[in-house]
Amino acid sequence: MSFQFEIVPVTPFQQNCSIIWCDETKQAALVDPGGDIQLLKDKVQQLGLTVTKLILTHGHLDHVGGTEPLAKEWAVPVIGPHKEDAFWLQGLPSQSQMFGFPLTEAFDPDQWLNDGDTISVGNQTLSVYHTPGHTPGHVILFNDEAKVAFVGDVLFKGGIGRTDFPKGDYQTLINSIKGKLWPLGNDVAFVPGHGPMSTFGHERASNPFVADEMPLY
Template sequence: MSQTPPFQIKIVPVTPFQQNCSLIRARNGSIAVIDPGGEVDRLIAEADAWDGKIEKIWLTHGHLDHAGGAMELKEKTGAIIEGAQEEEVFWLSQISEQIKRFGTHMEAKNVTPDRWLDDGDTVELDGNVFEVIFTPGHTPGHVVFFNRHMKIAFVGDVLFKGSIGRTDFPRGDHATLIASITEKLWPLGNDVQFVPGHGPLSTFGHERQSNPFVGDAVVGRAGANTQGPG
């Protein structure tokens, strides 16, 4: 007899950027929302349809398409905001400026997390523990959320299927990003599935075999920068 999984995942692409916002529902109905970039009322409706209550908001980083709806979601649900790492104040404190820069008509507020996170910390949802992995490079305070039991990672804009995150934004660094992927993510295991900030899911093993920027065949030699989707 198969056991009910300890949590379920629903991926909801939001905003014109089609950012993968993830809703995690524990068995008791509590929900964590990872990277609510916008369309807050839609996210709340998704939680209601799932017979759940949004209690946690987890941020991988502070770019508009990932954090733009965080404060509104907190105001409407009472959920607490955890993440990213404290260096991400650089981006979270200027979300309103990002709106002007991207020329979008989105409404968004600067974010003040209830709790900053750092490497080795954990976040929790109804007993489900997610490890926090500090993965700078795309942004200075980027983090990844990893559940070891289910072997799944929510990687924001660090890694994509067939690509890696952009490093041409302020305080991005290509070499740091490569190190974050190869030194922090690869050791978690080839069988780990990951949810990227944009696009389809993949596994670390698949990317080690085929990713043209960070696969095993190219690690150790200079790789060209990428203008990836994030």
């Protein structure tokens, strides 16, 4: 299988930045480069990859804090999230202050993402799903070949994303999980924004927030 990824936890929040790449071309993308820039640069170098883009699932600081410096260093575009998260990206200076992070300047991506978009990484393709609820512009990324999804802060092993932030909404998040994630298949493994990986089937069977009494075959 030519789709590969490695998870690198960054920032004091241990946010899962994913380095994803196509093994045939060695072209790569970083999903949610939240910080610890030198660590990410070293890891990319160790893996022998060429980063061609940075992809953001949503606009929270711990997911985007390292984006601008890395985009400048590698001269690559920033893609995502959905434009409904523009207010989060414009509010990065105040987010920095609130969480005691180094100052992160406001920015806009080179391209906003919409439901149904696709992103190429070498010969591999990521499908984009708009999954509001944690933030209004949150997106998740799915690679069909590897049956793996990068879901940011929508879903966790045994939990779901917070909905008490501005423009967050609990029922919208539940609808996103059940309506956008579950149809991708029970065998899909997912990388959450924090903590260990799981599968959609496991969460459907056991996650107290979104379990649905589905028999596991």
